[in-house]
Amino acid sequence: xxxxxxxxxxxxxxxxxxxxxxxxxxxxxxxxxxxxxxxxxxxxxxxxxxxxxxxxxxxxxxxxxxxxxxxxxxxxxxxxxxxxxxxxxxxxxxxxxxxxxxxxxxxxxxxxxxxxxxxxxxxxxxxxxxxxxxxxxxxxxxxxxxxxxxxxxxxxxxxxxxxxxxxxxxxxxxxxxxxxxxxxxxxxxxxxxxxxxxxxxxxxxxxxxxxxxxxxxxxxxxxxxxxxxxxxxxxxxxxxxxxxxxxxxxxxxxxxxxxxxxxxxxxxxxxxxxxxxxxxxxxxxxxxxxxxxxxxxxxxxxxxxxxxxxxx
Amino acid sequence: xxxxxxxxxxxxxxxxxxxxxxxxxxxxxxxxxxxxxxxxxxxxxxxxxxxxxxxxxxxxxxxxxxxxxxxxxxxxxxxxxxxxxxxxxxxxxxxxxxxxxxxxxxxxxxxxxxxxxxxxxxxxxxxxxxxxxxxxxxxxxxxxxxxxxxxxxxxxxxxxxxxxxxxxxxxxxxxxxxxxxxxxxxxxxxxxxxxxxxxxxxxxxxxxxxxxxxxxxxxxxxxxxx
Numbered sequence: 001x002x003x004x005x006x007x008x009x010x011x012x013x014x015x016x017x018x019x020x021x022x023x024x025x026x027x028x029x030x031x032x033x034x035x036x037x038x039x040x041x042x043x044x045x046x047x048x049x050x051x052x053x054x055x056x057x058x059x060x061x062x063x064x065x066x067x068x069x070x071x072x073x074x075x076x077x078x079x080x081x082x083x084x085x086x087x088x089x090x091x092x093x094x095x096x097x098x099x100x101x102x103x104x105x106x107x108x109x110x111x112x113x114x115x116x117x118x119x120x121x122x123x124x125x126x127x128x129x130x131x132x133x134x135x136x137x138x139x140x141x142x143x144x145x146x147x148x149x150x151x152x153x154x155x156x157x158x159x160x161x162x163x164x165x166x167x168x169x170x171x172x173x174x175x176x177x178x179x180x181x182x183x184x185x186x187x188x189x190x191x192x193x194x195x196x197x198x199x200x201x202x203x204x205x206x207x208x209x210x211x212x213x214x215x216x217x218x219x220x221x222x223x224x225x226x227x228x229x230x231x232x233x234x235x236x237x238x239x240x241x242x243x244x245x246x247x248x249x250x251x252x253x254x255x256x257x258x259x260x261x262x263x264x265x266x267x268x269x270x271x272x273x274x275x276x277x278x279x280x281x282x283x284x285x286x287x288x289x290x291x292x293x294x295x296x297x298x299x300x301x302x303x304x305x306x307x308x309x310x311x312x
Numbered sequence: 313x314x315x316x317x318x319x320x321x322x323x324x325x326x327x328x329x330x331x332x333x334x335x336x337x338x339x340x341x342x343x344x345x346x347x348x349x350x351x352x353x354x355x356x357x358x359x360x361x362x363x364x365x366x367x368x369x370x371x372x373x374x375x376x377x378x379x380x381x382x383x384x385x386x387x388x389x390x391x392x393x394x395x396x397x398x399x400x401x402x403x404x405x406x407x408x409x410x411x412x413x414x415x416x417x418x419x420x421x422x423x424x425x426x427x428x429x430x431x432x433x434x435x436x437x438x439x440x441x442x443x444x445x446x447x448x449x450x451x452x453x454x455x456x457x458x459x460x461x462x463x464x465x466x467x468x469x470x471x472x473x474x475x476x477x478x479x480x481x482x483x484x485x486x487x488x489x490x491x492x493x494x495x496x497x498x499x500x501x502x503x504x505x506x507x508x509x510x511x512x513x514x515x516x517x518x519x520x521x522x523x524x525x526x527x528x529x530x531x532x533x534x535x536x537x538x
Contacts, residue, residue: 013420219401222361223415223462224391227383 017229021236024209032241035205039245039297040252042194043290047253049187050289054282055264055275056183060176062273068145069137071152072162077133081160086135092151094144099136106131132162195297202241202301206234210305235302242298246291253290257283313339313501314360314470319369321355321525329355330366331525337503342496344512345505346536347522353505356522357474360503361395362386373470391419394463394471394500398478400455402462404448408439411447412462419466433461437491453484460491470501477508485511509536 025032071089073082082100090098101109107129114120124131139145145166151157152164210217220230257279265275314337321330330352337343345353358364359371362378370377373389381389402411412433416426434440437457442450447458456476463471473492477485489504489511496502506512512519512535519534520527529537 008422009420012422016417016420215401216403219403219414220418221387222390222395222401223418224387224389224466225418226387229387229418 013229017232018236020233021240024213024233025237025240028205028209028212031205031208035201035241036245036248038194038198038201039241039294040249042191042198042297043245043249043294044252045194046187046191046293047249047286047290049183049191050286051282053180053183053187054285055278056176056180058273058278060173060180063173063176068139069148069164069166071135071137071164072132073134074160074162075132077160082133082135085157085160088157089135089137089148089152092148094139094141094147095137096140097138101134101136103129103131103133106134198297199301202238202297203305205241206238206302206305207308209237210234231306234306235299238298238300238302238305239295240298242294242296246294249290249294250287253283253287313337313341313374314503315372316356317370317372319356319359319366319371321352321359321364322367328525330359332369333522333525333527334369335520335527335530337501340496340499340501342493342502342515342517343504344515344517344519344534345503345522346507346512346519347538348507350524351522352525353522354474357395357472357503357505360472361390361393387419391466392468392470394460394466394468396456396459396463396471396473396476398475400452400459400479402447402455402458405446407444407446408434408450408454408458409443411458412465415462415465429465430461433465436464436494437461451484452480453487456480456484456488457491460488460495464495464500468500470503471495473502473504473506475506476504477506477511482510489515512536 071085073085077085086098086100089095104126107124107126110124110131111121137148139148149164149166152161217230261276261279264279316333316335319330319333320328322328333352333356345356347353355364359366360373360378362381365379371379373393378389403414406414409430412430413426416429421429431440434443437460439454439457439461442454447455450458456479460471460476471492476488476492480488485508492502492504493515516533518532519529519536521529521534521536521538523538
């Protein structure tokens with residue numbers, strides 16, 4: 001029975017606190033609007049840069065993961081010779097991974113690659129398979145490719161090898177790495193700057209409400225309101241700022257996502273991963289981070305402001 | 313019920329607002345605390361509602377040292393002590409009813425009970441006809457009666473009146489004093505801080521006189537002697 005009435009009490013008090021917060025938010029609607037807009041701006045800046053950093057980073061990683069060096073083998077190499085060569089390459093410190101591609105595997109890949117083109121598919125088959133066996137080598141660092149290639153071109157191994165094939169990815173990757181770090185730096189800098197601005201704006205908005213209502217607050221304390229009862233409406237107001245901003249920010253992000261994804265997909269073709277899928281999974285990450293940032297910002301500022309002004 | 317034990321309050325260096333004050337107030341008493349401005353009355357009252365802490369000494373209310381109360385207990389102590397002020401401290405944009413109800417809302421009281429209690433209190437102070445008036449439209453005497461109703465709404469054991477007639481004309485002042493008598497008759501301790509000589513001399517109650525932070529006189533059926 002007692003806990004029942006305590007629960008009713010809790011509900012009634014919570015209701016009164018929420019009502020006070022909403023009334024205060026609405027009473028100062030222009031201030032609330034400005035505050036919310038600043039938070040939205042901050043969120044969007046953080047989101048856009050997070051997004052950019054994620055995508056450039058993902059592209060760089062994907063380029064690194066591409067096979068660096070392919071060693072095509074001669075038709076008459078024996079299994080023993082191939083396995084010895086494979087072990088030899090694998091034992092080099094620069095090499096991260098080495099995979100043997102058999103004739104069957106090569107055929108499968110060919111078929112998968114030209115799945116849409118019957119003519120090309122028909123050029124090779126099980127009985128007449130001109131595709132060579134190969135060793136795919138991945139190095140730890142892109143700049144090591146040439147070392148491994150030089151080593152394989154020496155007289156000792158040349159008889160076994162039909163052809164070496166390697167792409168000059170290094171420059172491209174380097175550039176992407178530089179872009180990533182640049183985007184990160186600018187993003188972190190701008191995010192911090194706007195975080196500070198929003199914190200100050202939210203802090204001031206709440207401070208102004210507190211000052212405007214200082215009579216009421218004094219009376220509340222005198223008639224025996226608990227600290228929480230005095231404070232929670234302001235904290236809640238901060239939360240309303242944050243959540244409103246997060247929701248609007250989220251809508252903006254979703255709309256931007258809808259229009260920008262096709263553009264990204266068009267420009268970022270053939271970089272080894274599905275841009276659309278990656279954008280979609282990043283979208284949820286970005287939106288959740290955004291929501292969390294907005295909420296924490298609101299709570300932190302209102303706690304800070306009420307702490308300073310509701311002492312005693 | 314209330315006991316001041318060697319209470320001293322110093323501000324900064326050398327300013328002694330209250331100097332080694334000791335006295336007791338029994339259940340149901342009506343005490344006038346008098347003295348010129350700066351005698352330490354307000355400081356004493358601020359300490360009694362724990363807005364200020366004494367530099368030394370103790371204040372016991374119902375045998376408990378109120379400065380030992382934890383922060384969490386403080387609001388509940390304040391609900392047991394009603395306070396009224398010279399400047400009323402009402403919310404101007406709220407009605408008479410809302411101003412009184414406010415004190416109960418803050419305490420998480422159910423709406424039905426609030427309605428009943430506020431009605432009773434407004435009848436007690438004679439404002440049952442003015443329930444829906446905004447407090448800024450009231451006369452000084454009416455405002456003070458609203459603030460008394462608000463102070464009483466938690467059924468406090470102690471009502472502290474800090475210069476309650478300071479802003480009122482003589483007729484309104486007497487109405488307020490009459491009201492305080494009525495409240496005192498119902499068993500509530502009334503501590504009336506004032507420097508209104510006329511009122512103190514006419515009421516024939518215990519008078520505690522303060523000057524320069526010290527109690528200089530304390531007698532039943534006292535006069536304003538300073």
